[in-house]
Amino acid sequence: MNNICLNCGIVCKANAHTITCDGCQGILHIACVGLSENDVKITRAKSRSIKVVCYTCNNNMAQYKDFKTLISSLQIEFTTAIEKLKEDFDTQLATLRSALHEDQRSPSNQFEEIVNEVMERQNRKQNLIIFGVEEQPQISTNNNNQRSAIDKSAVENILQLVRPDADVSGIKIQRLGRFSQQNPGNKPRPIRVILNDELEVQKFIRNAKVLKSNVNYNNITLSFDRTPKQNASYRQVKEQLGIRISNGETNLRIKYINGSPKIVSNVRGLRSKISNFYNSVSELINVDIIALTETWLASDISNTEFLPHDFVVYRKDRDLQAMGVSRGGGVLLGINNTLKSSALDLSYLGDIVPTIDVVGVKLLSVKQELILIVLYVPPQVSVHEFQLFLEALSRIDIQENNKILICGDFNIPDFTLGKINQFTLSLNNFQSFLNLEQHNNVQNKYHHILDLVFSNIECKVEASDFNFVDDDVHHPSLCIVIKSVIPLDQSFPINNLEQYDFRKANFPVLYDMLYSCNWDFLDTDGSVDEICSLFYAKLHEIFDLAVPKFKIKLSTNRRQYPPWFNQEIRNAIRTKYSLHKLYKKYKTAHYYNLFKFHRSKCKVLIQNAYRMYMRKIENNISIDPKSFWMFLHNKKGSTRIPGLMRYDDRELSCPQAIVNAFAHHFSNVYIKSDCLAPFCTTNETAAQLSVTITSLSEKDILLALKNCKNTFTSGPDGIPSFLLKDCAYISL
Structure with missing residues (x-):
């Protein structure tokens, strides 16, 4: 047996005080372990529950515990998967048994029905159904030719309105159902229109929306001719x-x-899901940039309606009137206000190719600038328009050390498939000219990639686990991690890092000191500023003895949740992110299922809380209008000072420089006086500094102080209004 101490490496003598490791059975000096005599007696007892292990065994046991935890999670995952497979197998077996029991038809009859259904659907592909065409009740049921002629003329007018270039002279029509002259108030029977080609049917259906804008035909609808089984399925x-x-x-x-x-x-556009989008963004943590395409926004929706005040919004809405459409398009960038950002002037791109929406932002970091551009290319854009747009975009002013990230919906699936055409060649040339690399490999449901991410910096693109709205099958949500950009702290400096905590004040001592204080020192000759400084100095001296202070937290990462985010929602959000970290660490289905469950739980809790909050505001608007106006003000306005601004052809990013620029800009609305003479020493000075007050009595001052609210909120001077109200008679 080796008698060398595992800790110090010295040979243990026969009479030395040693102890044996219960893990590896090695020898340790008691002095090396740091045990007392009583501890040694306990470890040498026959019936003991305490184990003595060396540092090596202790580290191995810690790793063993982590491994044991992973094995346990895998066992749970395996058991869950086996139970799910068994449940699915039992369900499918029961379904097959039920089908065999209920359906006693021979396989030949079933096959015949399937063939007939397929043939029926094929025959109906050239048919078009028109609903809402009025019938003529005054015409006799025996005069079918006259009735058919009137219906055919009406159908031709409708089809010509939908597609003026279509030839509808050879169409055949047929009213479906039996005409009843006894019930003229019934809905008109639909008309089946037989065309020559199924592509013509699809074109008419696609353009049928033009009927809604016509007063005479806004009740007419077009549909495919479907079989009874298709209608039953619908x-x-x-x-x-x-x-x-x-x-x-x-x-x-x-x-x-x-x-x-x-x-x-229905995931396209934000107009129908503004509240859901706002709530989803509000629960996110550590998100710096939000990029959206196909926003479908217009000027009647403000930025703070769908994004919290934590983000500075840059957006380019589609000019619907110029494009001759009613909706669609639009791109948006939301930049966290901890990043310094300024808009790029890309208006010239809209003048060249108005069909492509694009917005750009320049981000400032410690090391370099990042040019961030988001664009949306509609599917109907021609090759010529696309080439003009890329050529104009490549002329953007980019410095040598600037980094670029261009992302968006390009609608060119052939690019990632390696196919060669005019679109892919133009995009390849643009990518090579700016020395960019395409990073997105996340496919949509149909195994295509329509959203591309070009950049000359290191970035990681993966499918996002946190979606603002339900994913579009064509455009899965993406998470882009940029490692080269370091955000700057944009917190404006605060002179006082401490404030008085009047909630914990010693009020008997405070009021006694205020009452017993001799305020005669204020009756001295001096300027108003000097007397005011003496007054506040004495107040702060008293506050220091009776009111504790607390430090102001200036963390820029502090979450500002909406008012309907209660404690239960905040706890659920923290749990959700903790489970997501575990899933990212171990990559097991067990943690992912738990994460999905809590993600859905958060959405349900937030929706219910928002619904209850809105109902409360609506029901109490007559007795509590203040809550309504606070909610409206929070949605419509923002008071944050920008982190980056331009003034007099200068770009300002320093907080003090920005504040000075605001002061200089508004300096023309007041007159700065150079007179620093004592208050009212001469008539001339008094005329320069006087404020005309007709009468002001002690009663008026007491009445104003009594109307102060009983709140602990302090103003710029650090004195809460409840203290002014309580000490009204003392101060006078």
Whole structure:
């Protein structure tokens, strides 16, 4: 057996005081371990629960505990997966047994029905259904030719309005259903229109929205000619949609995907989901930049309606009137106010190619500047327009050490697939000219990449686990991590880092000192400023003896949650982020499922709290209008001083320089007096500094002090209003 001490490495003598490690059975000097005689007696007892281990065994045990924790999580994950597989197998087995029990038809009959359904759908692809065309009740039911002629003329007028360039002379029409002259008030029967090509049907359906803007045809709708089974499937999906909406889900609609009706989320545009977007952004932590495309915003929506005051918003809304459309487009950048940012002038790009929306920002960091550009390229943009846009964008003023990041919806799936065409060649030339690299490899549901991220700096792009709204199947949310940019602290300096905490004041001592103080020293000759300084110096001397102080926290990372974020919501947010860190560390489905559960829980809690908050404001608007105006002011305005501004052709980023620029700009609204003479020493001085007050009695002052609110909030002088109210008679 080795008698060398595991700690000091010296050979242990036979009579030396030693102890054995319960882990590796090695020898340790008691002096090296630092145990007392009583501790040694306890460790040498026969029946003991205390173990003695060396430093090496202790570290191994710590690693073993981490490994044991990981094994336990994997066991839970494995057990959960086995139970889910068993449950799915039992469900599928029960479904098959039920189908075999209920459907006793032969396989040949089922195959025949499927073939007939496919043929019926194929035959109906060239048909178009028109709803809402009025019938003529005064025409006899026997005169079908006259009725058909009138219907055909009406259908031709409708189709010509939808597509003026279409040839509708050879169409065939048919009213569906039996005409009843006894019920003229019933809805008009739909008309089936038989066209020559199914592509023509799709074009008419796509352009049918023009009927809504026409007063004479705004009740006319166009639809595909679907089979009874297709209609039954649609009704079933519609019932499911009604159930999900009644359960509180929003922004849902029915969309045909591969010929089948599906319930999807309406994620394009922010107009219909402003409150949900605002709440989702408010719960985010450590997010510096938010980039959005297809915002569908207009000038009637302010920035603070969908983003908190923590962000400075730069956006480019689509000029709907110039484009001749009613909605669509638009890009946006939200920059955290801890970053210094200024807008890039990219208006010339809109003059060259108005169909492409683009917005740019310049970020200032300690080491370099970052040029950040977000753009949206609509699918209908021509090759010529795209080439003109890239050529103009490549002429942007970029310094040698500037870093660039250009991201957005390019709608060019062929670029990442390696296909060669005019679009991909132009984009490759643009990328090579600016020495950029494409970093996004996150595919959408259809295995395409429409959102591209070009940059000349190191960045990591992955699918985001935190979505503002439900993901679009074509555009999954992305998380871009930029490692080269170091944010600057933009907190404006505060002279007083401490304030009096009147909530913990010793009020008997405070009021006694204020009452017993001799204020005769104020009746001296001197300027108003000197007397005021003496008054505040005495007050602060008394406050220091009776009121404790507390330090002001100036952390820029402090979260400013909306008023409806209660403590339960804040705890749920912290739990969600803790689970997300564990998932990122261990990459197990167990932690990811827990994270998903708490992510959904946060959304439900926030939606319910916001709904209750809004209901409370609406119900109490007559008795508590202040809460309503506070909410409105918070949504419409912001009082934050910008972190970067231009003044007199100078770019200012220093807080003191920005404040001085504001003071210089507004200096023309007041007159600065050079007179520093004592107050009212001469008639001339009094005329220069006088403020005319007709009469001011002690009663007026007492009445004004009594109307002060009983609040602990202090003004610029650090004196709360409740103290002025309580000490009204003392101060006079």
